[in-house]
Amino acid sequence: MYKEYFSKIYNFVFYRILNKEQTEDIVSDIFLKVAENIFRFDSKKANFNTWIFAIAKNKLIDYYRLKKIYISIDDENTIDPSIDFEEQCSIIKDEQLKELYSALAKMDDRTRLIITLKHFEGLNNREISKQIGINESTVSTIYVRGLKKLQDYIAS
Numbered sequence: 386m387y388k389e390y391f392s393k394i395y396n397f398v399f400y401r402i403l404n405k406e407q408t409e410d411i412v413s414d415i416f417l418k419v420a421e422n423i424f425r426f427d428s429k430k431a432n433f434n435t436w437i438f439a440i441a442k443n444k445l446i447d448y449y450r451l452k453k454i455y456i457s458i459d460d461e462n463t464i465d466p467s468i469d470f471e472e473q474c475s476i477i478k479d480e481q482l483k484e485l486y487s488a489l490a491k492m493d494d495r496t497r498l499i500i501t502l503k504h505f506e507g508l509n510n511r512e513i514s515k516q517i518g519i520n521e522s523t524v525s526t527i528y529v530r531g532l533k534k535l536q537d538y539i540a541s
Contacts, residue, residue, distance in 0.1 A: 386433075387416060393506050394441050400501040401445055403490055415444050438516055488538035496531035499524055 394415055399408040418440050426436055489497050498517065502508045510528070514521040 386419070390437055391416075394437065396501060396505045397438065397441055397498075398445060400489060400497055400505070401494060402448070403486075407448070411444055411448055415441050418444065435516070484539055485535075488535050491538050492531060492534060496527055496534070499528050500531050500535065503528055 391412070395408060395412050398411050398415070399405070402408060402411070415437075419437055422440075426433065431439075489500070492500070495517075499513055502513045502516065503510075508516070510521050510524045513524045517524075
């Protein structure tokens with residue numbers, strides 16, 4: 386299970402938050418939760434892919450919730466929670482991947498997620514629709530528009 390799903394879950398998280406260290410922490414939390422709750426998995430209710438991605442989605446929600454709790458706009462001593470793009474980009478050695486990463490970073494979360502699920506996870510529009518809870522035709526529209534934006538970002 387770990388071998389089959391690690392890269393899928395890692396990419397799912399990474400392309401949502403665009404931070405290597407935080408992604409690693411969240412992914413380890415996801416697999417810990419899966420291991421602790423594997424006895425609760427019921428194949429009659431959902432397939433394993435749906436179940437593990439639901440856990441991943443919930444961990445991301447927790448991450449965003451906690452991030453909001455610790456960020457105060459009134460506190461001048463608050464550490465800037467923004468992602469240092471240059472630092473993250475330096476981790477990537479391949480120039481084409483840097484260009485892709487830079488372009489994906491400019492996109493909104495939903496578009497980036499759909500492109501990621503389609504290209505990195507190999508899901509079709511119906512599977513993406515079920516996973517993120519939007520209409521299949523909306524997935525298609527966002528995907529096509531997103532690819533166009535991605536091409537424009539890379540071309541510029």
